[in-house]
Amino acid sequence: MKINQNGGFAKSRAEQNRAAVEEDRVLPKDSRAAAEPAAETFVLSPELIDDVVASLGLGPRPVEVQTIQIGDLSFPVPKQSKDTAQNMDSNNDGVLETWEVGEYYQGALEDLGLNCNISDYAKTEAYHLAGAKPDYLNAYLSSRQISQKLAELEENHRDRAELVVLGKSTEGRDIQALRVSKDVRSEASKSRPSVIVTGGLHSREWATHESVLKAADKFLAGDSPCLESLEVWFVPNSNPDGLEFSRNGNSMWRKNTWRDENGEIKGVDLNRNSSFNFRPEGDTAESTEDDIGGSDDVNAVTFRGPSPDSEPELRALKALLDAETNALGHLDVHSFGELLLIPGSKLGASDKEYRELAQAVNIGMKDVDYRIQDSADLYPTSGVLNDYADSLGMSALTMEIGTSFQPDPSGLESLLDNASDGILAFVEHLGKKNSAVNRP
Numbered sequence: 001m002k003i004n005q006n007g008g009f010a011k012s013r014a015e016q017n018r019a020a021v022e023e024d025r026v027l028p029k030d031s032r033a034a035a036e037p038a039a040e041t042f043v044l045s046p047e048l049i050d051d052v053v054a055s056l057g058l059g060p061r062p063v064e065v066q067t068i069q070i071g072d073l074s075f076p077v078p079k080q081s082k083d084t085a086q087n088m089d090s091n092n093d094g095v096l097e098t099w100e101v102g103e104y105y106q107g108a109l110e111d112l113g114l115n116c117n118i119s120d121y122a123k124t125e126a127y128h129l130a131g132a133k134p135d136y137l138n139a140y141l142s143s144r145q146i147s148q149k150l151a152e153l154e155e156n157h158r159d160r161a162e163l164v165v166l167g168k169s170t171e172g173r174d175i176q177a178l179r180v181s182k183d184v185r186s187e188a189s190k191s192r193p194s195v196i197v198t199g200g201l202h203s204r205e206w207a208t209h210e211s212v213l214k215a216a217d218k219f220l221a222g223d224s225p226c227l228e229s230l231e232v233w234f235v236p237n238s239n240p241d242g243l244e245f246s247r248n249g250n251s252m253w254r255k256n257t258w259r260d261e262n263g264e265i266k267g268v269d270l271n272r273n274s275s276f277n278f279r280p281e282g283d284t285a286e287s288t289e290d291d292i293g294g295s296d297d298v299n300a301v302t303f304r305g306p307s308p309d310s311e312p313e314l315r316a317l318k319a320l321l322d323a324e325t326n327a328l329g330h331l332d333v334h335s336f337g338e339l340l341l342i343p344g345s346k347l348g349a350s351d352k353e354y355r356e357l358a359q360a361v362n363i364g365m366k367d368v369d370y371r372i373q374d375s376a377d378l379y380p381t382s383g384v385l386n387d388y389a390d391s392l393g394m395s396a397l398t399m400e401i402g403t404s405f406q407p408d409p410s411g412l413e414s415l416l417d418n419a420s421d422g423i424l425a426f427v428e429h430l431g432k433k434n435s436a437v438n439r440p
């Protein structure tokens with residue numbers, strides 16, 4: 001028996017099969033009397049019939065799924081989603097509902113140990129299957145709106161904020177950063193040690209863009225001593241094409257919009273494309289069977305790309321990391337799971353500094369308690385941007401904010417508030433540590 005989201009019970013397919021078989025057995029009263037077997041006839045018991053039916057894989061044919069139902073809205077099932085929708089329609093009624101989508105993924109998400117709001121997760125997936133724009137779309141900012149917010153922040157804080165274009169995306173959009181420091185246009189500000197915060201590397205992680213924006217907003221409006229001692233780079237939208245693609249009927253899209261030789265959008269996972277540890281030993285380009293940490297399959301969500309550093313978005317971010325030779329740290333904001341991930345397996349080596357940094361971020365977020373763990377313990381990864389920052393000697397941390405890719409708008413404000421506080425705690429911790437080291 002499976003519990004659905006309304007707390008009711010959905011019949012399993014086997015139970016439905018049994019019920020249908022029982023219905024078939026109900027004959028009109030008089031015909032039943034006529035069919036009364038002679039005493040010596042072998043009687044098939046109902047249990048035996050069920051066993052035979054089950055062993056032959058018979059029973060009613062699955063009903064073809066015609067509709068995806070999300071709350072009050074129903075959508076026809078697009079061709080490309082037919083098979084998936086059919087697999088998920090556990091009560092076999094021809095209508096795929098969000099609780100069925102949630103049930104389908106729940107086990108896998110639990111196995112990963114992620115804190116997850118299944119109903120928000122399932123809603124995003126259901127919109128993706130329907131190829132429709134989510135009803136909560138306008139609660140989130142588009143790439144154009146993020147650019148507008150950045151321009152506003154620069155305009156309102158000209159002494160502290162400077163908009164910088166790091167490079168161009170696959171489709172020619174600007175990859176923008178807001179450089180924040182006291183007297184930001186002075187030469188002195190450029191030589192200050194820096195902290196780099198990136199968000200939106202994965203398209204579907206819609207709250208990450210805005211938590212970086214919100215952190216920039218709070219930092220600019222406040223009076224942190226770090227404004228004078230540091231140069232902080234806020235990059236809220238690392239993958240602007242991907243964000244737009246995910247907002248237009250592909251809500252589960254994670255990659256950029258790289259096209260294959262036929263001109264079809266396949267996308268590269270920008271967080272698997274870095275030349276640092278691009279292809280772990282034993283993972284060959286010729287096979288997808290031996291994939292480790294990233295995939296050579298263009299259709300995989302973790303496709304690592306045709307070659308190391310092939311993607312312009314990743315190159316723009318790496319150029320910033322490379323140029324900032326005095327950078328103290330890099331924080332990469334992702335979602336979801338409520339985790340603070342330390343590159344590789346440093347905690348195993350009991351790295352006190354990393355643990356202190358992650359704890360400072362956690363303490364900075366008042367209403368939540370994120371789990372601190374080695375990223376290697378979540379799942380193996382390769383070609384990761386944050387690992388590259390770590391290899392350059394920066395304090396690197398990945399934050400997995402919230403409990404779904406696109407939280408319901410009702411929970412968005414508190415999520416952004418906590419996440420932005422966590423981001424600023426990262427900045428403050430590194431700033432404080434640095435000034436303590438440099439004190440005469």
Ligand SMILES: [Zn+2]
Nearest residue numbers: 202205334335
């Ligand atoms: Zn991510």
